[in-house]
Amino acid sequence: MSEAPSNLANFAPRVFSGIQPSGGLTLGNYLGAIKRFVDMQGADYETIYCMVDMHAITVWQDPGALRRNTRELCAGFIAAGIDPEQSILVNQSQVPEHAQLGWIFNCVARMGWMKRMTQFKDKAGKNAEQASLGLFAYPALMAADILVYHATHVPVGEDQKQHLELTRDIAAKFNHDYDVDFFPLTEPVIEGAATRVMSLRDGSKKMSKSDPSDMSRINMTDDADTIAAKIRKARTDPEALPSEAEGLSERPEARNLVNIYAALSDQTVAEVLAEHGGQQFSAFKPALSELAVEKLAPISTEMARLMEEPGEIDAILARGAERARERAEPVLKKTYEIIGMVR
Numbered sequence: 040m041s042e043a044p045s046n047l048a049n050f051a052p053r054v055f056s057g058i059q060p061s062g063g064l065t066l067g068n069y070l071g072a073i074k075r076f077v078d079m080q081g082a083d084y085e086t087i088y089c090m091v092d093m094h095a096i097t098v099w100q101d102p103g104a105l106r107r108n109t110r111e112l113c114a115g116f117i118a119a120g121i122d123p124e125q126s127i128l129v130n131q132s133q134v135p136e137h138a139q140l141g142w143i144f145n146c147v148a149r150m151g152w153m154k155r156m157t158q159f160k161d162k163a164g165k166n167a168e169q170a171s172l173g174l175f176a177y178p179a180l181m182a183a184d185i186l187v188y189h190a191t192h193v194p195v196g197e198d199q200k201q202h203l204e205l206t207r208d209i210a211a212k213f214n215h216d217y218d219v220d221f222f223p224l225t226e227p228v229i230e231g232a233a234t235r236v237m238s239l240r241d242g243s244k245k246m247s248k249s250d251p252s253d254m255s256r257i258n259m260t261d262d263a264d265t266i267a268a269k270i271r272k273a274r275t276d277p278e279a280l281p282s283e284a285e286g287l288s289e290r291p292e293a294r295n296l297v298n299i300y301a302a303l304s305d306q307t308v309a310e311v312l313a314e315h316g317g318q319q320f321s322a323f324k325p326a327l328s329e330l331a332v333e334k335l336a337p338i339s340t341e342m343a344r345l346m347e348e349p350g351e352i353d354a355i356l357a358r359g360a361e362r363a364r365e366r367a368e369p370v371l372k373k374t375y376e377i378i379g380m381v382r
């Protein structure tokens with residue numbers, strides 16, 4: 040794949056990111072994505088956060104559940120601190136320009152690039168022949184989500200890194216083929232202690248909403264007792280916590296709990312270990328539970344409150360779609376012109 044130099048100096052900074060409404064939100068989504076979206080809301084640049092419902096249907100979604108999950112995700116964004124006035128909150132299917140640019144990028148991306156995408160291999164598993172064509176083409180639509188706004192920075196968790204490299208490759212190939220400097224070579228923003236939150240049952244697996252075991256994850260809708268029980272039962276090893284980060288390198292479960300603590304408390308791993316190093320898990324786990332409940336309970340309470348007014352959520356998404364289309368339409372129009380479509 041190409042290694043084009045950055046052209047970001049030519050573009051106004053703009054942040055975009057998306058989350059699939061394909062199930063409940065997990066602590067991984069919160070720490071790896073939403074919490075950082077909140078931190079990135081800034082006065083000097085725009086932030087656009089998207090419920091990517093068209094990505095969700097690349098695998099089967101029950102229509103009623105999709106509707107509910109989309110609204111619940113919007114409630115989660117707001118409850119966590121995204122201000123719908125300051126940021127644009129939008130669901131993907133209300134902005135048809137995503138799909139329109141997605142088609143164009145299907146014609147830019149190469150089969151060989153797509154075949155290397157590890158998320159497709161993970162999701163399609165052994166049954167790739169039965170996977171939808173949409174699941175295979177998904178990363179080209181993801182590139183369109185970002186580039187239809189000329190977004191320059193995309194905060195995500197570690198698992199999206201390969202998709203963002205593909206986004207740069209698509210932008211670079213389009214710019215090269217049409218001899219323009221039209222699409223920015225987007226910068227992934229993968230930062231903080233929790234870019235990869237792991238399963239509470241298996242420190243080698245990512246925490247995921249699709250894991251069959253509910254004990255493997257903390258859901259943003261879990262109540263205090265459930266959160267405490269899941270942390271109490273989280274897999275660990277028999278050693279005490281080390282006082283330096285290097286001491287965690289061969290201890291994935293211990294490292295995961297320390298990373299979660301650091302991200303929730305806005306501390307570095309070194310600061311957490313300076314305070315808790317030498318402690319047994321019998322002491323650290325209750326401290327982590329208390330912190331998690333303190334940070335997460337107000338969010339889930341607010342989400343539940345917002346979900347009682349679905350009409351208000353829909354109005355926020357409709358307004359978000361209007362604002363999003365004002366930005367996406369001219370980019371798509373110009374793209375068609377560059378390509379040579381008669382308008």
Ligand code: TYM
Binds near residue numbers: 057069194199246
């Ligand atoms: P999705 O819906 O799987 O996840 C949403 C965000 O949460 C992050 N995340 C995690 N971070 C840390 N630890 C974890 N265990 C964890 N699990 C999930 C993900 O990295 C992601 O940032 N393809 C994307 C959605 C998407 C998108 C986009 C993202 C569509 N278009 C454009 C950015 C820009 C996805 O499936 O994310």
